[in-house]
Amino acid sequence: MSNIIELKTTGQRAQLREAQQKQTLIRLWREDLEHGSFCGYVGGVGQEFFLLWVVGDGITYDGMYIMRHRDISELEAPDKHHIFFEKALALKHILPRPPRGFPLDNIREVIQAAGAQAPVIGVHVDSEDESEVCYIGRLASMDDDGFYMQELSPDAEWMREVSFFGWDEVSTVSIEDSYAQALLAVAGTAPPLEQSDAGVSRI
Known part of the structure; x- marks a missing residue:
């Protein structure tokens, strides 16, 4: 097969x-x-x-x-x-x-290049029902197991803590799509992360 x-x-x-x-x-x-x-x-x-x-x-x-x-x-x-x-x-x-x-x-190269290419990226993740779920945000850091992203909410609000994504979770990465661009335009510059995330190494 x-x-x-x-x-x-x-x-x-x-x-x-x-x-x-x-x-x-x-x-x-x-x-x-x-x-x-x-x-x-x-x-x-x-x-x-x-x-x-x-x-x-x-x-x-x-x-x-x-x-x-x-x-x-x-x-x-x-x-x-x-x-x-x-x-x-x-x-x-x-x-x-x-x-x-x-x-x-490979996905690690894709994420690193996408994060360097655009201020926000779309990360599409395989969900349990086999359809994709998309998260939009700013690449914050990477490690051996995956990467951390400061997310934008659907109301164009920046999260103050990072979210983790494993390398094998990601099915698609999007750059410069119109929805992500609109979210970023409304949200503006990302605020600093909370102190609890200060230990996360930056890329």
């Missing part, structure tokens, strides 16, 4: 690399994690993860998502409506600009 999964993943990885090289607009589904789909341009392909520069439903840039290869249930390259999307993006002067050399081989 593991061989079948590996062959499927390897084939998808090759498709994603080709889409990146040709700057092809793609669409993908992850039926075990969400009902909808993602549309966008591949910005990088690693051993475990790939980066997608996402085009939102309003034909706008909607952030970058770093996802696991194994979560893809269907991949369409190119997206069947790619000609329309490309013309609409050109009219809006929207040009995909994913970061170069973003590390995508």
Whole structure:
């Protein structure tokens, strides 16, 4: 069974690399994690993860998502409506600009790079019912078992204590998505952490 999964993943990885090289607009589904789909341009392909520069439903840039290869249930390259999307993006002067050399081989590298790339990141965690739960906040520190994040509440309020996330909990990391950007704009600069967290080493 593991061989079948590996062959499927390897084939998808090759498709994603080709889409990146040709700057092809793609669409993908992850039926075990969400009902909808993602549309966008591949910005990088690693051993475990790939980066997608996402085009939102309003034909706008909607952030970058770093996802696991194994979560893809269907991949369409190119997206069947790619000609329309490309013309609409050109009219809006929207040009995909994913970061170069973003590390995508393991989750520790992904989190560290995401925290350096943006003031807040979205951390999507596998929940017990197999759907994702997203936490948004500022990367505070990392250790061998996981990382600590100063979270933003859905009301755009900064938490004063850090939350811990294990490396193996994370399924997706998002950067610069519109919801996270709106939370940060309302919340403003993060306040200092409570004294009890002073012992947590910073990255």
